[in-house]
Amino acid sequence: QQQVKQSPQSLIVQKGGISIINCAYENTAFDYFPWYQQFPGKGPALLIAIRPDVSEKKEGRFTISFNKSAKQFSLHIMDSQPGDSATYFCAAILETSGSRLTFGEGTQLTVNP
Amino acid sequence: DGGITQSPKYLFRKEGQNVTLSCEQNLNHDAMYWYRQDPGQGLRLIYYSQIVNDFQKGDIAEGYSVSREKKESFPLTVTSAQKNPTAFYLCASAIPTSYNEQFFGPGTRLTVL
Numbered sequence: 001q002q003q004v005k006q007s008p009q010s011l012i013v014q015k016g017g018i019s020i021i022n023c024a025y026e027n028t029a030f031d032y033f034p035w036y037q038q039f040p041g042k043g044p045a046l047l048i049a050i051r052p053d054v055s056e057k058k059e060g061r062f063t064i065s066f067n068k069s070a071k072q073f074s075l076h077i078m079d080s081q082p083g084d085s086a087t088y089f090c091a092a093i094l095e096t097s098g099s100r101l102t103f104g105e106g107t108q109l110t111v112n113p
Numbered sequence: 114d115g116g117i118t119q120s121p122k123y124l125f126r127k128e129g130q131n132v133t134l135s136c137e138q139n140l141n142h143d144a145m146y147w148y149r150q151d152p153g154q155g156l157r158l159i160y161y162s163q164i165v166n167d168f169q170k171g172d173i174a175e176g177y178s179v180s181r182e183k184k185e186s187f188p189l190t191v192t193s194a195q196k197n198p199t200a201f202y203l204c205a206s207a208i209p210t211s212y213n214e215q216f217f218g219p220g221t222r223l224t225v226l
Contacts (some may be wrong), residue, residue, distance in 0.1 A: 009153060043117075043203050043217030046158070069208070089155060100171075101215060103155040 003027050004092050007106025013111050021107045023090035028071065030092040034101075035064065035075050037089045047088070048075070075107040080111045116140065118217035119204050124223045126198075133190045134221045136204035143208065145187035146215060149173060150201040159202075162187055191223065198225045 006023045013019045025033075034049035050057045050073065057064045060068040063076040077084055090104040117138045126132045138145065144163045148156040162181040166219030176195025181187055187206075191198045201222050205215040 003175050006155070036217075041220070043205070045217065046214050049214075100158060100161070101156075103157075105153055105155045 003102045004046070004090060004104045006090050006107060009105065010108045011110070013080045013109065015078050015080065015082060015111055015113050017111075019075075019080045019109055019111070021075045021088055021089060021090070022072065023043070023074065023104050024050065024072045025069075025092050025099075026071065027044060027092070027094070027101075027102075029094050030102075031095050033064070034091050034108050035062075036089045036103075038089065038106075040086075042070045044089060077109075080109075082111045082113050083108055085111050116203055117204060117206055117216060119202075119218040119221050122219065122221060124221055126223070126225050128225055129193045131193060131199075132223065134191065134223070136187045136189065136218060137185055138187075138204075138206045138216075138218075139185060140206055140216065141184070142206035142216070143184065144206060145204040146207075147171075147177070147179065147187070147189045148203040148205065150203055150220075156203065159189065169189075171191070194212050198223060 001101050003026045035047045036044035038044040038048040048062050049061050050066050055066050061078045066073045088107045091101045093101045120135045133226050146161040148160040150156050157173050160171050160179045162168035165184050168179050168181050177191045202219050203220045204218040207215045
């Protein structure tokens with residue numbers, strides 16, 4: 001049972017453009033939504049995260065938008081750079097569950113120079 | 114340097130053989146996890162451990178086994194019962210008060226011939 005659905009599966013953006021990755025979740029009890037960035041051959045690393053009591057969080061060029069009523073959240077990468085080319089995973093966790101992150105399927109982002 | 118070490122980076126085994134993947138961390142984290150990554154499927158939780166000498170099954174535990182005899186170590190054995198063992202395996206750790214942020218190792222790519 002896939003509780004977090006992510007789209008698109010792949011995304012190609014020109015340098016300087018905006019990359020947008022979307023996720024939808026089913027379990028309304030989730031209370032923390034992180035995004036991970038993974039470069040080829042490496043493990044994922046936490047990029048940015050948000051809690052459902054906030055509608056938007058921005059860190060540099062990366063912004064999470066959160067829509068609690070629609071059970072959706074998205075990652076926006078402004079002024080996309082070739083160095084942003086990586087696989088991005090959204091995730092969700094119920095903090096009281098102790099540790100079980102549920103991941104989306106991943107989006108492979110390519111930023112062309 | 115603090116971090117998570119996984120060895121080896123690449124591993125080849127013949128079908129029907131058990132194989133053990135190593136995961137060591139010097140972050141003093143109590144919680145440790147094993148994930149399996151396949152193209153287009155995101156990260157799926159195999160096993161996790163919140164404390165020494167205790168571990169729980171994740172979503173795809175069949176054909177795998179773990180042990181947690183030391184805080185620093187959480188080895189994963191891929192047994193011959195695992196029907197499709199070829200994959201990229203990721204180990205992660207987290208402190209109990211912040212399960213949200215899981216720190217990942219560099220991964221082991223297992224190929225069963």
